[in-house]
Amino acid sequence: MNFLADFRGRALLVTVGLSFGFTLVSLRLVQLQLINHDKYEEMAIENHWKRIEMPAVRGSILDSSGNVLACTRVLQEVRIDGKVFPDPSVNLPKIAQILNLSADDLAKNFDPEKRYQLIANDIPNDVASQLKDLKLSGLVFNEKQVRSYPNNAHASHLIGFVDGEQTGLAGVEKAMNKDLHGTPGERWIEKDARRREIAAYRGKDQPPRDGYNVSLTIDLTIQHIVEDELDKLVTKYQPSAAFVIAMRPKTGEILALANRPTFDPNRRDEMTVSSMRNRCLTDMFEPGSIFKIVTMAGAINEHLVTLDTPIFCENGKYFYAGRWLHDHEALGTLNVEQILAHSSNIGFAKLGEALGEDRLYQYAVDFGFGQPTGVLPGQGESFGLLRPPSRWSKVSITRIPMGQEVAATPLQMINALCAIANRGRLMAPQLIKQVSDSDGRVVKVYHPRVIRQIITPETASLVSKALVSVVSEEGTGKNAAIKDLTVAGKTGTAQKFVDGAYSHEKYTASFMGYFPEEDPQVAILVMVDEPQGKQFYGGEVAAPAFSEIGTQIAQCLNLQPSNVSTEPVQRAAL
């Protein structure tokens, strides 16, 4: 008691208390500023600073003339926060009017207890601006990128589509994803107490680099011609599938490619797996008679025959290795050009025998059969089917020359024909033309690529001449003729192999050709899988469609007539 009553004692007590207090505070400061420094620094930065990712706009896909095939739009999504939305009975009808929705439906679906209810998806910015002008609390806008395809289903199998994250899943969207994607930017902003940006204290600001634009070799007008005619073909024959490919033989550029069934990439919910398959690349078919050009080119190139060499076609029935081989009509002795024009199976079986297994196989490989073209890598392109001679049966040498026991994709078939049109040079099919940035500066250029010289230009000319006779009045492909232009081509009617035997009900009808024969500008393949009805020959089903498509493409490309009279117009004397 005396101690406390003593002044010096009390002062000492206060000093000790204060010292203890300051020590505690100091320790706490050491804990906050030294020991937990990183944690609190992070919390402070998080409170004040915010990183905003600025997404890059995905590049567009263009056709060879710069028409847009795929582009990215920035659209808005609108949500209502029911808990803070004022006066729903007055404001909901206003929103419904701007969004062109039913006010009753909107009111019925509105829940005042629910937060962030989605009311509209993918609305354009001008509509979003009208909603913002209402200045209503509780209306939340989210910006999002949407991939759009202005030509709907046109060339959809080539263009492909993207997922919700704007990553390419198929077609050019997938193959060129790295170039199309771009690099997102970032911005660091400092926020005030109301979490708004303090513009003067903006930190790192790195703008995004938008994706590059990819130009294709596709010509939108030709693509439209092809799609239009394909629709007519499908309506007429109700096939299980149908394809058309148009190419430039000299460069291998794909001008148009269309499949049926097809899909519209704008309507993801309606897309089915079977309609999304690019069958021109993934599915293989027995080429049938259109493979005969390979046999013929090989036999002429090896100097075994000329176009005038006579071949006896056994009057329509040929017995070989214990099996009968038939022609569609009884044919006697024809020369090589005529056996192609009449598409004689027996004639070509004999050409195959003369060529021999090894050489026939090698020519098929050289023409690109049994290997993918690589036009869209990593997207399930089929190799086709071409067995080595060691795995051939005794009759294979009479069946393969006419296109049985081999299988190829439609793209492989037309590419092989392009080699004939291109004086024996096989080109790699080309789909990508160039890559450029958003200001139009070219970043990458893709050039046509020669794979190999398969046959001599002289051989190619002879085969080409024979192919012209196919489209003559006597030939199987007379319906493929194009007025005023010389067409070279070949029909194909392949029986489908069903349950271990060739079907007499299911066929693949095809025609492929090019024009003008003197200076080939366009090659077209028309293939109809399982046409319904009485007509199933390539010359009846596919050849007329070829003619229709070819006529329109010739006008579109302004091709000069090749076989019209060029007599000057006589002026009448006045």
Add this chain to the structure above:
Amino acid sequence: MTWILIGLAMAGLGLGYILYKNHIIQVAQENTRLELELKNVVNRNIQLRYDIDKLKAPQELQRKIQSMGLVKITELKVYTMDNLSGTRIARGPLPEGKLR
């Protein structure tokens, strides 16, 4: 007197600092507003370009041609004139009942 002058100079500097800081903030806010405006204009531009692409799509043009009763260019007869020989080459069918 010296101290008064130093004081006034300090006050002037402080006031100048505050005025310029305020100006920087205003400019930064204006910049942000214009950035947002530019973004909206760019987005609107993209949307308009898309609308044009939609209207230019061959299906849309074909629909218009049909609705207006016009003839497709591929159905017209095309004449190519050779200036040297005077040759006139006609190609393409002329639809019946249509005037050239």
